[in-house]
Amino acid sequence: MHLVMILSAIAFAWGLRQATPLWLGSNRQISNQNVTHDWHQRWWRSLFLLTFPPLLVLTTSLAVLCMGHHGLMVGLPASKSGCAIAVGICIYLVLIGLQLFISIRNSTRQIATYNKIELDGKSARVLEVPTLFAAQVGLWQPELVISRGMLTEFTPDRLQAVLCHEQAHYHYHDTFWFFWLGWLRQATFWLPNTEALWQELLLLRELRADRWAAQQVDPLLLAESLLMTVTSAIAPDNFSELDYGVGLNQWKEGEQGDRLAERIDALLAEAEPIPRPKPWYLTWLIAVLLPFLSLPLHLS
DSSP: OHHHHHHHHHHHHHHHHHTHHHHTTOSSOGGGSOTTSOHHHHHHHHHHHHHHHHHHHHHHHHHHHHHOSSSEETTEEOOHHHHHHHHHHHHHHHHHHHHHHHHHHHHHHHHTTSEEEEETTEEEEEEOSSSOOEEEESSSSOEEEEEHHHHHHSOHHHHHHHHHHHHHHHHTTHHHHHHHHHHHHHHTTTSTTHHHHHHHHHHHHHHHHHHHHHTTSOHHHHHHHHHHHHHHOSSOTTOGGGGGEEETTOOOTTOHHHHHHHHHHHHHSOOOOOOOOOGGGGTHHHHHTGGGGGGGGEEO
C-alpha cells in the first residue's frame, strides 16, 4: 500500500507538471508570455507549479517513513519496497541540498578573497575582469560582486541604476529564496517543464527588481544600463560563482532576446508597484500535508 501511495504521488506530480502550459493559459514557452499579463498571477502560478509537485512527493515519502513497513493500511499489508523508495527519495533530496549548499559556501569563500570597496555607502567585491557584470552572491546576507569593467565603463548615473537593481535583490532576499527554489529545480529535473518554470521565475524575479529600482532611479537610465550589460557578454568565463548568484545579467545564451525585450518594455511602460503578497495565496501549502492524514489509517 505504501508503494501505491508513493507511485500515486509521483504520477500526480508528473501529470500536474505536464499540464503546466494549460495552467498558464498558453501553449508557448512560459517565458514568452506578454509583459502586460498580471505579474502577481504569473509569479504564484509558476511558484506553485515548480514547488508543489516535489513537495507532495517529499511529504508522501515522509508519511510512509512515519508509518514504517510493518502492519496494515486499509486492510492491505505495508510494503518494504515502498519504504525503501521513500528512504531513497529523502536521501536524494538531502544530497542535492548539501551539494548546492557546499557550492554556495565555496562561492562565498571565493569572493571573500576579492578586493573590497565602498559603493554608495555599501560594500562590494571587485571582480577583476573587463566584462560588464554585477550580482549578489550568498544566502540571507549576500555580498555584491561587481566587475572592474562595469566600474570603468559605466557613468556614475548608470552605475547607480545597476546598484539600485542589485539592492532590490537584497531587499527581497532573492538569493535565499532562490536557493530553495534551485534545490527543488535540481531535484526535479526529470519532471516536465521544470526548466521552463525556473526560467519564468527568473524572469519574474528580474521584473520585480527592475520595478523596485525604477522607483529609485530614472527607468530609461535603468533600461539603458540593462541593455548595455546584457548585450555586452554573458558571465565572465572564469567566474563560475555566477551559478549561485543573483544578478542583472543572469541569462542563458540564446534566451536573452525575448526576456530582454520584456524587461525593457516593462521599464519603459508606466511603472506600477508590485502588489503585496496575499496570505491566502499560500493556502495550497496545506494540501502538501495531506499525505500525513493517512497516518491514522495505518495499523501496526
